[in-house]
Amino acid sequence: MHLTNRIFDELQPGDTACLRRLITADDLYVFAAASGNYNPMHLPGEDGDGDGIPDEFAPGMFIASLLSAVLGTLLPGPGTLYRSQSLQFHGHARAGDEVESRLTVVEKHDDGTVTMRTEVTRPADGALILTGEALVMAPRLRFDRDDIEIPGLIVQRHRHFEALLERARALPPLRTAVVAPEDERSLSGALLAWREGLITPILIGDKALIATAAGDESLAGVEIIDEPDHEKAAARACALVHESRAAAIMKGHLHTDQLLRPMVDRQTGLRVGKRRLTHVFVMDVPGMAHPIMVTDAAINIAPDLRTKVDIVQNAIDLAISLGSQQPLVGVLSAVETVNPDIQSSVDAALLSKMADRGQITGGLVEGPLAMDNAVDLAAARTKGLRCEVAGRANILVAPGIDAGNMLAKQLSYISHAESAGLVLGARVPVILNSRSDSAMSRLASCAVAALHHARLSGGRP
Numbered sequence: 001m002h003l004t005n006r007i008f009d010e011l012q013p014g015d016t017a018c019l020r021r022l023i024t025a026d027d028l029y030v031f032a033a034a035s036g037n038y039n040p041m042h043l044p045g046e047d048g049d050g051d052g053i054p055d056e057f058a059p060g061m062f063i064a065s066l067l068s069a070v071l072g073t074l075l076p077g078p079g080t081l082y083r084s085q086s087l088q089f090h091g092h093a094r095a096g097d098e099v100e101s102r103l104t105v106v107e108k109h110d111d112g113t114v115t116m117r118t119e120v121t122r123p124a125d126g127a128l129i130l131t132g133e134a135l136v137m138a139p140r141l142r143f144d145r146d147d148i149e150i151p152g153l154i155v156q157r158h159r160h161f162e163a164l165l166e167r168a169r170a171l172p173p174l175r176t177a178v179v180a181p182e183d184e185r186s187l188s189g190a191l192l193a194w195r196e197g198l199i200t201p202i203l204i205g206d207k208a209l210i211a212t213a214a215g216d217e218s219l220a221g222v223e224i225i226d227e228p229d230h231e232k233a234a235a236r237a238c239a240l241v242h243e244s245r246a247a248a249i250m251k252g253h254l255h256t257d258q259l260l261r262p263m264v265d266r267q268t269g270l271r272v273g274k275r276r277l278t279h280v281f282v283m284d285v286p287g288m289a290h291p292i293m294v295t296d297a298a299i300n301i302a303p304d305l306r307t308k309v310d311i312v313q314n315a316i317d318l319a320i321s322l323g324s325q326q327p328l329v330g331v332l333s334a335v336e337t338v339n340p341d342i343q344s345s346v347d348a349a350l351l352s353k354m355a356d357r358g359q360i361t362g363g364l365v366e367g368p369l370a371m372d373n374a375v376d377l378a379a380a381r382t383k384g385l386r387c388e389v390a391g392r393a394n395i396l397v398a399p400g401i402d403a404g405n406m407l408a409k410q411l412s413y414i415s416h417a418e419s420a421g422l423v424l425g426a427r428v429p430v431i432l433n434s435r436s437d438s439a440m441s442r443l444a445s446c447a448v449a450a451l452h453h454a455r456l457s458g459g460r461p
Contacts, residue, residue: 002146005077008112008138011105017075018102020123021066022378023058025095026287031062044095044289045159058093063130066101067118071136075103076114079139083113087132095289096377097122099129106133114138158418160284160291161444164322165196168447171454173200174248176431176446177237179259180230181252182209189433189442190250191217198446202246204233205253230254235262238270241428247457248449250431256298263426270426276300276310277425279432280318281408282448285417292375292411293319293395297404298432299423305347308397309360312351314424315395316363321452324363329355330374330393331367332403336383338368344399351397363395364388371396371407420444422452429453 006015025044032038041048042059049055064087071080093099100121107115113135120130176199181187187210193199203210203219207226211219227233234254240246251259260277263270271277279298282291295315300307312329319327331348338349348367355365366389372379377391385391398404411417418440423430429449433442 001148003073003078003148004144005079005139005142006075007079007142008076008108008114008140011076011108011114011138013105013107015075015105016102017070018100019066019070019074020098020100021069022098023093023095024287025056025289027062028056028058028095031059031065035059035061037061056095058095058097060087060089060130063089063093063099063120064132066099066120067103067130067132067134070101070103071116071134075105075116076136076138078143078145079141081137083135083137085118085132085134087130089130090128091122093120093122093129098124098377103134108138112137112140158284158286158440160288161418161420161440161447164291164447164451165198165443167323168450169197171450173197174446174450174453175200175202175246176248176250176449177202177204177240177246178250179233179237179252180205180254181250182206182213183253183435184213184215185435186252186433187213188217189437189439190252191222192439193443193446194222196443196446198443198450199248199250201250202240204236204240205230230258231261234259235265235268238262238265238268241270242268246428247453248429248431249426250446251433253435256432259430259432260299260423263430270428272425272427275314275425276307277423277430278307278311278314279421279423280315282318282322282420282422282444283408283411283417284419284444285411285415287415288375290324290394291322292417294404294408294411295395295397297398297401297408298421299401301401303400305350308347308351309354310425312355312360312365312395312397313362315397316360318422318424318448318452319395320362321455322448324394327363327395328389328393329363329365329367329395329397330369330389331365331397332371332374333368333399334370336368336370336373336385342368344368347399348397366390366393367397369393418444420448422448424452 040046041055104117116134118132178190190201202223204225206228237249281294316327333344345368374393380391421432431445
């Protein structure tokens with residue numbers, strides 16, 4: 001970061017400077033942690049005044065602190081010290097608002113202090129948030145450096161999955177055929193979801209290997225179907241669905257193609273009409289105000305337009321099951337304008353238009369969008385994008401499996417997200433866990449499956 005200042009002798013009445021800042025939910029958490037102010041009026045999702053509506057007001061002193069950012073970085077800049085600050089609040093700002101902090105030099109004093117007029121406004125509607133007056137000691141020495149850096153902060157929490165688990169626990173346990181749970185990790189995930197009341201497992205696989213994987217953990221009360229052949233075990237799971245004995249399928253210790261192959265069989269499979277099977281990662285990313293869905297990152301390698309229609313529609317359907325009133329779909333490309341040489345940008349524009357014409361229903365679809373302006377309002381505004389989806393997308397449609405898989409794993413391993421994996425397009429949800437998934441990820445996958453099944457079946461188990 002490059003910082004320079006304006007020393008006392010250079011300052012003149014009327015000099016002004018301003019900064020704009022998009023207030024995020026993480027700002028509210030960071031300020032609460034730093035200040036010790038846990039007033040629910042200022043915490044995302046909390047209702048502090050009992051009217052049933054989350055308040056999410058930015059604390060007054062957080063807004064006031066934005067003035068110090070202008071003082072310390074622009075006018076007068078590095079070397080400035082506060083003497084006093086008066087504040088009068090005229091309105092409130094919330095998470096998601098962009099505010100502008102402005103300082104104007106009013107008067108210089110012989111002792112080296114400067115009186116400055118201070119104000120904070122909301123440019124979107126011109127609302128006045130704060131006014132006041134600052135008395136500061138202006139710097140006397142020149143400062144001009146570009147090596148000022150501070151550590152980044154990550155607010156690491158997974159409140160979205162915790163909320164999904166609470167909702168799913170209120171449902172009857174989902175009868176789930178678990179295919180080849182023959183290692184400790186896959187079996188323990190199913191048993192953990194069973195203990196949490198999310199599923200009632202039916203274990204299908206090599207009975208001896210299942211017993212070995214269980215170790216000292218009791219399998220009393222758990223139905224086990226002895227079938228050592230993995231593809232036959234997957235076919236048996238499909239049969240249980242047709243027999244109405246299972247309402248979901250969970251992957252155990254077998255290859256994904258072995259699990260899915262029986263599901264696409266024309267006579268005994270589970271496909272619904274001609275809709276393709278597609279995969280969705282539901283991701284709880286620290287700092288994001290809502291879950292992020294990434295699709296398709298595990299099944300369709302290089303989807304054509306027809307397949308992308310199913311990918312988008314399946315994801316919208318799942319988002320609705322998880323409580324989204326209006327899913328916002330960002331169809332990703334390398335650019336946010338249509339370039340005939342970039343096929344993903346052409347497909348994205350077509351998907352957006354197909355949604356406008358009712359060929360994709362239930363959500364708003366916009367594309368092409370680059371990753372930054374799909375999820376970041378500031379980036380979207382910088383590019384001049386004003387549509388409902390830009391900067392707010394909760395479904396990200398990747399152009400192919402490479403991009404989708406890389407994006408999902410980047411969110412997991414660099415952005416510290418937890419992920420839940422589900423295959424859609426079949427008669428029942430298919431829980432697709434990875435061997436490296438945490439306990440939270442496995443539970444969340446079961447919760448997502450239970451909530452989706454509950455909506456599609458009208459709330460029946």
